Amino acid sequence: MTDAAVKQVTFHVRRFEPGVDRAPHWESHAIPLTPGMTVLDGLWKLKELSAPSLAWRSSCRMGICGSCGMLINGRPRLACNTQISELGTDVVAVAPLPNFAIIKDLVPDLRPMFETHRELMPYLIRDDVAEQDDPTLEYWQSPHELEHYLQFSYCIKCGCCMAACPTVATDPQYAGPMPLGQAQRYNTDSRDGGFAERKEVLSGGSGPWRCHFAGECSQVCPKGVDPAKAIQLMKRELVSDLLRMRKRRDPAPVVQPPKGPRREEIPAAPPRTAGEA
Ligand code: SF4
Numbered sequence: 039m040t041d042a043a044v045k046q047v048t049f050h051v052r053r054f055e056p057g058v059d060r061a062p063h064w065e066s067h068a069i070p071l072t073p074g075m076t077v078l079d080g081l082w083k084l085k086e087l088s089a090p091s092l093a094w095r096s097s098c099r100m101g102i103c104g105s106c107g108m109l110i111n112g113r114p115r116l117a118c119n120t121q122i123s124e125l126g127t128d129v130v131a132v133a134p135l136p137n138f139a140i141i142k143d144l145v146p147d148l149r150p151m152f153e154t155h156r157e158l159m160p161y162l163i164r165d166d167v168a169e170q171d172d173p174t175l176e177y178w179q180s181p182h183e184l185e186h187y188l189q190f191s192y193c194i195k196c197g198c199c200m201a202a203c204p205t206v207a208t209d210p211q212y213a214g215p216m217p218l219g220q221a222q223r224y225n226t227d228s229r230d231g232g233f234a235e236r237k238e239v240l241s242g243g244s245g246p247w248r249c250h251f252a253g254e255c256s257q258v259c260p261k262g263v264d265p266a267k268a269i270q271l272m273k274r275e276l277v278s279d280l281l282r283m284r285k286r287r288d289p290a291p292v293v294q295p296p297k298g299p300r301r302e303e304i305p306a307a308p309p310r311t312a313g314e315a
């Protein structure tokens with residue numbers, strides 16, 4: 039094949055180095071497109087040919103590690119999981135995930151997300167501490183119980199949902215879909231007893247009540263997780279918990295029969311005569 043026959047794809051890349059650049063700017067580079075090329079492959083080619091200092095984060099190249107989330111043609115996606123041919127254009131615009139500070143170029147600072155994730159205790163919490171420290175038996179779980187949380191456990195913590203969430207964009211206090219979804223993943227696990235502890239962390243204004251259920255988080259998730267659903271389930275659980283607590287605090291009063299004349303005390307109506315309506 040001659041050079042002229044090689045199909046080209048143009049990458050528009052948003053670049054920014056805090057402390058060096060005054061503001062983010064865009065660079066354009068054309069690279070040869072090869073069959074099966076992903077956006078991540080394209081970035082490597084770009085680095086090799088014309089942008090050696092370009093920075094991004096990636097590792098597994100197979101949609102598992104969650105590190106290559108970026109904004110690709112306006113939508114949060116995994117670069118390794120996005121075929122350029124599927125974008126339907128020969129122009130690829132790549133920018134860092136919105137709603138995060140930028141470390142450099144396409145590298146977002148995910149630390150706030152992971153700090154909230156950690157605060158919400160994304161692990162099994164149990165009362166039987168001695169058994170947990172030195173287990174003698176497996177924590178048995180039925181396939182039906184597994185189904186309750188299985189899809190939430192597919193989360194790879196890529197942050198794409200956080201980048202798509204309009205509430206995260208406007209309220210820096212909001213915990214966001216990934217940490218909340220993962221808290222609910224453990225709340226829903228039949229082996230876990232940590233709901234009360236996680237509930238305490240959520241008692242401020244950062245919790246699920248800030249979610250407007252717009253659903254963008256679930257739309258963009260590359261692993262088919264539905265964090266918007268997890269958050270609504272969490273709301274339901276918090277309301278049920280509140281109602282249970284109120285019931286314990288204010289038990290329902292014993293209902294007395296209405297006071298009034300006893301049936302035998304009510305005078306009988308006079309008998310009707312012929313012609314009365
Ligand atoms: S829920 Fe989906 S989009 Fe959000 S962090 Fe997990 S895998 Fe990524």
Ligand code: SF4
Nearest residue numbers: 203249250252253255
């Ligand atoms: S459903 Fe809730 S968490 Fe998901 S994008 Fe909308 S506001 Fe954000």
Ligand code: FES
Nearest residue numbers: 097099104106118
């Ligand atoms: S490189 Fe691991 S998910 Fe993309």
